[in-house]
Amino acid sequence: MSGRAVYADVVATIALTAGAVFTVLNLEPVTLRAVLAGVLVLFLPGYALTTLVFPAAKETRPGVGDLPSAFTGSETEHAGLPFFERLALGVGLSVALVPVFAWGLEVGGFEFTGPNVAAVCGTFAVVATVLGAVRRLRVAAETRYVPPVGVLVRYREVARGRSDWDGALNVALAAVVVVATATVAFALISPASVGSASYTQVSLLTEQDDGSLVAGDYPQNLSVGESGELVLLVENFEQETTNYTVVVQLQRVESNGDVVATNEIDRFSETLRAGDSWQLTHEVAPQISGENVRLAYLVYRGDAPQSPNVESSYRHVTLWMNVEDGSDTGT
Incomplete structure (x- = not known):
């Protein structure tokens, strides 16, 4: 042979x-x-x-x-x-x-x-x-x-x-x-690893004195013009490079859930590779007063629409705030 x-x-x-x-x-x-x-x-x-x-x-x-x-x-x-x-x-x-x-x-x-x-x-x-x-x-x-x-x-x-x-x-x-x-x-x-799924995770955090980030101690009682610092964490688990747009809004919400006033504070964008995260430190200075004020971070994949809202966002996090009118402070 x-x-x-x-x-x-x-x-x-x-x-x-x-x-x-x-x-x-x-x-x-x-x-x-x-x-x-x-x-x-x-x-x-x-x-x-x-x-x-x-x-x-x-x-x-x-x-x-x-x-x-x-x-x-x-x-x-x-x-x-x-x-x-x-x-x-x-x-x-x-x-x-x-x-x-x-x-x-x-x-x-x-x-x-x-x-x-x-x-x-x-x-x-x-x-x-x-x-x-x-x-x-x-x-x-x-x-x-x-x-x-x-x-x-x-x-x-x-x-x-x-x-x-x-x-x-x-x-x-x-x-x-x-x-x-x-x-x-x-x-x-399969483009995803075994046992995994494609998604984006968004968290609203605050920074402590020692530099650690926690989901708590939010600045929920402010006056008009007074600022509070928050940290938005966006984590890309989409298994592909993704461009994100974040729209920050203050919304006055009625008891029935209707949004009657909106104030857009800022917009941000960032491109993340698969597995990367984006830590956005943001100063919030409310211009709307009231007890039913909602701070909303609306996250979109790609560009945001002309009239962004919670319903159209891909991911969102919100924080209820009590905002006092600065002119009501005592002397």
């Missing part, structure tokens, strides 16, 4: 791994990316591990009198595995390795995202395949594993003699593999 045939699966595994990693990291077409992502996660690492663990075509066991030789590094005692068992075990081992990869990413301080998972699976597959090729080279030629030629024809001949029950089991196994592949592939091609 030629050397090319001996290492055909090694070359194919490395080439398929490289293509799958490149596709997951760089290409946009969803269908191709999903298919290769599923193969990368749910087959290639496990098959590479079988290449490393089982360098022989069939298992060779030493006799009882030869047990010590099993621990001497002899080249004739190597675990073997036929082709179809390698394929099935490749899927099972890959599924078992996914939690290990996730744990490794967590320990290393990396997020469980598509690019990171692809990098870990690809690296493991390539390293295990290369080491497996080295082990296979050290096995005696008569027991060395060689990928079968014309495997589909041979499998068809074997399948003819199997019962309907065996066929049903094969269909069920194939269905499980397809569902698992689709699930993991969707997680890899």
Whole structure:
């Protein structure tokens, strides 16, 4: 048997791994990316591990009198595995390795995202395949594993003699593999990381004497012209770079909830990358007096409309204030 045939699966595994990693990291077409992502996660690492663990075509066991030789590094005692068992075990081992990869990413301080998972699976597959090729080279030629030629024809001949029950089991196994592949592939091609959603979080805070920010101690009793300091915190979890516009308003609100007067204090804008936050320190000096005055921070993605209000905002935070007329102060 030629050397090319001996290492055909090694070359194919490395080439398929490289293509799958490149596709997951760089290409946009969803269908191709999903298919290769599923193969990368749910087959290639496990098959590479079988290449490393089982360098022989069939298992060779030493006799009882030869047990010590099993621990001497002899080249004739190597675990073997036929082709179809390698394929099935490749899927099972890959599924078992996914939690290990996730744990490794967590320990290393990396997020469980598509690019990171692809990098870990690809690296493991390539390293295990290369080491497996080295082990296979050290096995005696008569027991060395060689990928079968014309495997589909041979499998068809074997399948003819199997019962309907065996066929049903094969269909069920194939269905499980397809569902698992689709699930993991969707997680890899999804723009958001697993278990996350796209949103923007807005908080209204105040700064304490020690410099810490708390959601409390708000300046809720002021006079017209008197200022109070607030801190608006905008956090971008939209999974993409987002431009924000903040409109600050003072609103006089009737008891039935109707806004009868509005005073726009200021507008701000900022562009945040995914995962970044914007801390806006703002001085509020009310020009509307009354007991039902509402300070509103209206947050928009992109530009704000000509007549901004709570209903049209993407996110908003409000603070009720009692504002006294400065002319009513005693002498």
